[in-house]
Amino acid sequence: MSTARTLPPLAKQRVTRLPTVSDTLLDNGLRVLAVRRPGVPLVELRLRVPFAAPSGKNGMPHVARATLLADTLLSGTDRRDATQIAVDLQTIGGQLSASTDADRLGLGGSVLSAGLPGLLALLGELLTSAAYPKREVEGERDRLVQELAINRSSAGVVAREALMARMYGDHPYALDLPTAEAVEGVRPKHLRALHEARIAPAGSVLTLVGDISPARATAQVAKALAGWTARRTSVVTPPAPTQVGRTALLVDRPGSVQTTLRFGGAAPSREDPGFAAAVLANLVFGGYFSSRWVANIREDKGYTYSPHSGIDHPPAGSRLSAGADVATAVTAPALLETLYELGRMATVPVDQAELDMARRYAIGTLALGTASQAGLAGLLSQLSAVGLGVPWLRDYPKALGAVTVDDVLAAGARWFSPSVLTPVFVGDTAVVADSLRTLVELEIA
C-alpha cells in the first residue's frame, strides 16, 4: 500500500468579477435586467410576473387556473396556433416554458443569440394575446389531471403536500398542487380572465443574460413588448405564519419499502442580519455532503441514500426544509439520529473547522453558480423578486466571512431546534407507527 502524501495547498483565488447589470424601467413599467456574458452564442431569458395566490375559498380554484394557464400559455395567440409557435421556436433554436407558484408566473427560456428578436416577438404576442383555445385547454386539462395522479403516486410529493398544508394552514402557501376536481372545473374563460387581471408589466422583471449587447437587447425588449400595457389587479400575499413546531404527521403508504421523512420550518430571508449564520448552520447540519446528518445516517449507519436540508425563499417567508428517505426497518433509528443532530445544532457550539469548511463551500459555490449563463440568469431573476441584486452579491460573501461559532449556535437554536420544526412522514403505518411513537407524538393520516 502507498503511504500518505501531503495535500497541495490552495493557491490564491482569483476574484470573481461581479456581473455588470444594465437595469432599465420601461415606459410600461416592466423592469429589464440585461447582462453581457458571451460564452456560447445563446441568450437566457427569465420573466417574473407577480402572481400572488389568494387565500381562503378562492385559493384552490386559483391554483388550478394558474397551473393550467401556465400549461396553455403557449397553446396559441391571435396570430399563431400551438404548432406554429412550436415550429417558430425550434426554427430560432429557442425554448420557452411557463410555470406558476403561489407568488409568481415565470416564463423561462433560451435562444440562439441571433434568434432573440424572434423570441421577444413571440413573448410579446403571448403576453398580449394568448388565446387559450378551447380544444387545447381541454386537452391540457385532461393531461394535467393524469399528471397530477402520477405526481401523487410519488411518496415525496405526498409528503410535500402534507407538509405545506400543515405548516401553512390557510395561507396560500399551503396549496402546492391543485386537486383534480378543481382542475376539471377550469374553462378557457377563466384563463382569459386570469390572464387579463394579473399578467401586467408593472412589477414584472425580465432578465436577459448571454451573448448580447445589453443596450441593444433592452431596446429590442422595449420594442417587442411596447404593446404590453395591461394594468394589474393587485393581490398581495399575506406574510407567511411564523411557524411553530407541530405534532408529527404520519401518512400511510401501505407496503412502502422506505419511509419519507420531511421537516419544515421558518428561515431568515436573505436580507435578515442572521441570514449568513443560518446558511452556515444549515450546511453544517445537512446542507451538503460534508454535513453531520449525511455523515451520521448515511456514511456511518447506511440508513439512507440522500439526506438533505436547504433554505428557500418564497417572498412571504423563507423556509427551512430537510428530508431523507430511509429504509422502513430503520425508520425510528433514523428519526432518533435526526432529532439528535437537530438538537445538537440548537444546543452545542459547532467546531471552528466545521464552520470554516461550510463558509468556504458557501462562498466558492456562489462563484460556481454564477459562472454559466443559465446560473447567473436564474440567480439574478430570483434576487429581483425581493428587490435584491448585485449589491447583495457583493456583500453576501463578506457576511459569510464574519459569521462566528456563537452566531451559528444562535441560528441553530432559533431555526433548527426540533421544537420549532414540523415533521411529516410517509410510510407503512402498520410497520413504523409504534416505533415512531416511542420518540415523538404522532398523528396518523
Place this chain on the structure above:
Amino acid sequence: MPTRAPARTSHLSYVVERAQLANGLRLVMLPDRTSPVVAVAVYYDVGMRSEPEGRTGFAHLFEHLMFQGSASLGKTEHFTHVQGSGGVLNGSTHVDYTNYYEVLPSNATELALFLEADRMRSVVLTQDNLDNQVAVVQNEIRVNVQNRPYGGFPWLQIPPVLFSSFANTHDGYGSFVDLEAVTLADAQSFFDRYYAPGNAVVAVAGDIDPAQVLAWVEQHFGDIPSRTVEPPPSFAEPRLTEQKRAVVEDKLAPAPAVAIAWRTTDPADLVGFLPYVVLAEVLTDGDASRLQDRLLLRDRTATSIGGYLGIMGDPLDAREPTPFLIEVHHAPDVSADSVITAVDEEIDRLVADGLTAQEVQRTVARMVARYLREVDPVLGRATHAAVFEQQRGRAELLNELPDLLASVTPEQVVAAAATLRRDNRAVLELRPVGGAS
C-alpha cells in the same frame, strides 16, 4: 433536388490540448479563463456492461467505494477537501464508463488533481466501508426504483426484451443478493483490472494554464504504475429478427406506459449514427414534432412522450449496441396497441413521404442550442470532451458536433426511420396494478 441543410450553425472554438503520460493516462485540457472556475473529470473505461455474472450492480457499487478513502485520505475526506475548497463533486456509472468529477474555484485545481490521483493510485477498501456502502446503494435503489412509480422504466426493464447477453440485459443497479455477496477481493480485482491509468481519461476545463496542469498531472499521476489494459470488449450481439414483447406490472403507478426499442447502427460510425439522433428529435421534441403532434395534440391519447438514444438517455456516450427508444405514457382507457399503431403510422408516413429540409433544420437548430447550453458550464465541457476522447479519440468533437448535426440530411433521417420496423423491435408495456390513487 439538393436537400442538404446549409451548415449555418453556431461555431464553437474551445481550445483543446492533450497529452499522454508514460503510464498510459490520457489528459485533455480546455483552457478558458473567463470565470475563475475549473472542472476536473476522470473517466474510467468500465461500466455496467463489464460487471461479471453474479455481481450485478458491481460497477456502481465500486463507484461508491472510490469515495471511501485512499492512502492519503480517510473516509469522507475526498468530500471535505473538495467542498471545503468551495467545490462540488459527484460520480456516476454508465453502461460503458464510470466518471468522477469536481467543479471548484480554480485555486483548487491542483488539489482536485491530487485527490483523483490518490484514489487512482491507492484506493483503500475495507469491510466496514463495503458493508456501509452496500446499505447506502440499497437505499438508492429503494428511492429510485422500488419506492417510485415507473422506477426503472424502461431503462432497467427493457434491455432484457431487446438484448440477449448478460452484459446487455442485466440490471445495472444490481440485485440485493448480488450486492450483499460482494467481497473485498472482488473489489480489489475490479480496481486492478479496470482502474489502471491507461484505462482513464482526465479532462480539465476552465481557468487553467495547460502547461501548469500538465506539470501537476505528471507530478501527481505520473508515478502510478502502468498496468496492462485490455481493449474495450465488444458487446455486439445479433439483432432481433422478430418483434419481442413483454409486460411489467407496477404497484405504484396510476397509469400505463409503453416503451418501444430498436437497435441502431454502431455509434462508432458517427456520420451513420447522428441521423438516428436527429430522428429521435424529429419524432418527439416539442409540440411541432411528429409524435407529439399526433398523440398529444391530435389523438390526445398520450400524457407524455419521450424519444432518445441510449438506455440512459445520452446518445453519444455509449458504444455498440445502443438502442433507439420511444416512451409513451398514456391514459388508462387507451390501449398500448393503439399507441403503438399510431407510432407505426407516423414512422410509415415519415418513410413514405419524407420530410423537408426545413423540418430537419429547425429540429437541428434546437438540438444545437440545447447542446450549447450543456457546454456553457465548465463541467459540461469537461464531460463531453472526456467521453469523446475516451470512446472516439477525438475531444475536438466538442467543437465539431454542431456542424456534424447540421450536415444530417432529410434522406439520412428517412433511411434511419426505415430501419425502425415492426419485426425488429422490443415492446415493453407497463401496467399499473393496485395503483396509488
